[in-house]
Amino acid sequence: MNFLNFIWLIPVLPVLGALIQLLFGRKLSNKAVSFVSVGLPGLSFVWAVGCFFQFLGLPEQSHHVFIKDIYSWLPAGAFHLSNGSLGYLDVHVALQLDPLSAVMMLVVTGVGFLIHFYSIGYMAHEGGYYRFFGYMNLFMFSMLTLVLADNYLMMFVGWEGVGLCSYLLIGFYFLRKSAADAGKKAFVVNRIGDAGFLLGMMLIVVTFGSLNFLEVSRAARSGQFEVGNGIVTAICILLFIGATGKSAQIPLYVWLPDAMEGPTPVSALIHAATMVTAGVYMVARSNALFALSPTALHLVAGIGAATALFAATIGLVQNDIKRVLAYSTVSQLGYMFLACGVGKYDAGIFHLMTHAFFKALLFLAAGSVIHALSGEQDLRKMGALRHKIPTTYGTMAVAALAISGIPPLAGFVSKDDILWQAFAGPHGHWGLWAVGWVTAALTAFYMFRLIFMTFWGESRVPHDVEHHIHESPRTMLGPLVCLAALSVIGGFIGWPKALLGGAWFEKFLDPVFEGNLPAPAHGYSQGLEYLLMLLSIVAAAAGIYGAYRLYVQRPELPERAAAAAGPAYQVVLNKYYVDELYDALFVNRSKDLGNGLAAFDLGVVDGGVNGVGWSTRMSAELSRLWDIWVIDGLVNVAAFVVKVLSYPARVIQTGLVQSYAWFITLGVLIFLAYYLIHF
Amino acid sequence: MTPVPTDYYVFLGSALFIIGVVGVLTRRNVLVILMSIELILNAVNINLVAFSQYFRAVDGQVFAIFVITDAAAEAAVGLGLIIALFRNKETVNADEIDLLKW
């Protein structure tokens, strides 16, 4: 079976599902919908696995890249590049399978399939079942297009597609105003990032003459451009702006917490495992460009680190279970960008993969908890659930351990790799490491705060809900267990050399980053690496212990601490008022602009049109006056002249014979006079 | 016996003529108007006959006969008109007959 030849099936199978659901889904039963829309992504995953193994077996000459060209999409023709040489732009619809896209493809199809499977149980009682699965399948198609594309433009198509599906799915419960608003906010904020992405793409076209990843990377590595080139820096910064929009970094992260309005599987798939990682994928893809711009790399690392810390502090005090997880996602994405920013792209991608496992698991388990509590999401109304919903508790605890970085779970391996590179790598800085380390402690703390408040301690569940607490059905628990297993063993493929691992993941991704992997330079010793590793574990343990003390042993402490902190607590609870700031600076100003333009339209444009109408009326008025006074006047004058001139003629007609006789006499007189006087 | 100079006859004729014209233009009574017309005709006759005598030709007198004939015819018709008019309008005043007024 030649999987690679039909690699296009991987995105196409889900889109078939989307088409079926969106065209006929209304008439299908839930069972039929599930069969189609979970089966097709499942098939897609199978195909992806087949392609992957076939790819592994490809000969060396292929340079670890497999391209499947579908057709030539935009043969745009010849044009001049910014350096004067002639370029020829020819954008294809083609799929590229290389190690990076293989990893992404497997994560997307695998985790995606598990989440689809989970949704059968979760969404069973919701209206619009077919619509949900239609949109989810459409999302799978867009995301797979994004990761399997072989050029920036096709990736952008997928980019936009996932943005659209995010909007559709966040606003799934569209009758709720908060959900509709959240969807709108996500789309608009994404759009701002997309503007940067587009500008970056256009600069790539005029600088490199192509949008194809291989061609651009080859041109960038050819030595044609010096390190620190201004144009390339601009390209990288613009692309990164796009990444901040999609991957929720500062300053465009504000949509992600609001996106929790969507159903929990949506949060799991789109806003944890896959869509938000598209930015990281894009930066990794463009590593050749970023290598030419240390400024951009510093920016990426700086923003990544700052976002990680910032989001973690907000997550500490949130009371909605999904909000905590949302801020956690933002924070972890910061880690991934930090990794890319210090040049260790494979660490970023590794963390992306492990994060997909445990974050998806956390969300799905949270969904399970919410399902058990008949819709309750507030942590303050939960507690002592671990014996009532044990499977959910068990899997969620595993995920929490993983995200906190407790070895040997997956999170430890990836996070530790990032922290080591942040400290010791050629582009690293101890400041970056410090921020990352503190964030790790905070991560462990808030994660276990969530666990303890939900599953331990005294039950704060309202009485009427307590009776209905039940474990979720097996269709929901199955994926939880799978993901828990992956969270445990997922780390092993990237086990670092320092701990006698094979670092296979790193080696696997090597060809893509072509020597961008920095060696453990600066002559740092192995001992330092062990020390930092130990420090990370200590930080995690401290976080867990702190959460235990505050939320299990002495539950009254958090409230006292909050009261003591006073206004500082309020600021953090209200997310540092960033949303309000954006409202004042941008949102309301845009509305003002809109109102101003509307007033302009009404006043000037409509006024102009009305003015034209008025002037037409006025000219008609003038015509009327002209007609009455001048035209009629002339006619009246003519009549008057006739009357005046005819007056004598009229008056003469007396009807009296004698006056006529007199006239005759007068005539005779005149003739006679003339005759006599002249002759 | 010096004959009367022809000029005198012409003066007489002109005087009668002017009197007749004044009568036609001035009097209201239609009969008087007709009579004034007869005066005029007679003045003309005088003129004709005077010159006939001067030139020793009889043509003038013949013309005068015709004038008288014409005057007779005209008087007859005119008086018939007056009678018809009187029957319709009960008046013989010329300035009360103004049906052709504007």
Next chain:
Amino acid sequence: MLPLIAFFILSAVAIVSAILVITRRNAVHSIIALIVTLFAVGGIYLLLHAEFLFAVQVILYVGGIMVLFLFVVMLVNLDVTLTQAQFNRQWQVAVVTAGLLCGLLAYAFYNGGRGFGLPQPPLGPEPQHNTQAIGMALYQNYMLPVEIASLLLLVAMVGAVLMAKRKLE
């Protein structure tokens, strides 16, 4: 001498009675005055050796036309007109016009050197009897006009009869 005196008397009578004609209120008086005038004019004809014409004048004019006038005056409402205005509204203008006419004629006379530049009368014998001469002229030279005059009289007769009829049948 005698002809001159006769002329002056006759002309005075003619002019005075002519003035009377146009100024009398009573129409009958005007008619009588006109008769007198016509007689005077006939006398003038006699003076001019036009005896036939005098006869025609008296018989036709006075005896026929004037009598006709008198008959018509009787038929017409006479008493009413006695109290009405005599002269119409344009009499001033008419008099002025007549005066102008008079002035014009006077001017002509004056320019003619107080007389008319009349050519010399032909020398020759005095004509024979007036009536004979007129008869000869009428029936030889002026035959056509005589016939036309008779036609005219026929027309006038028919017209007069038609006019005076009460109703057209």
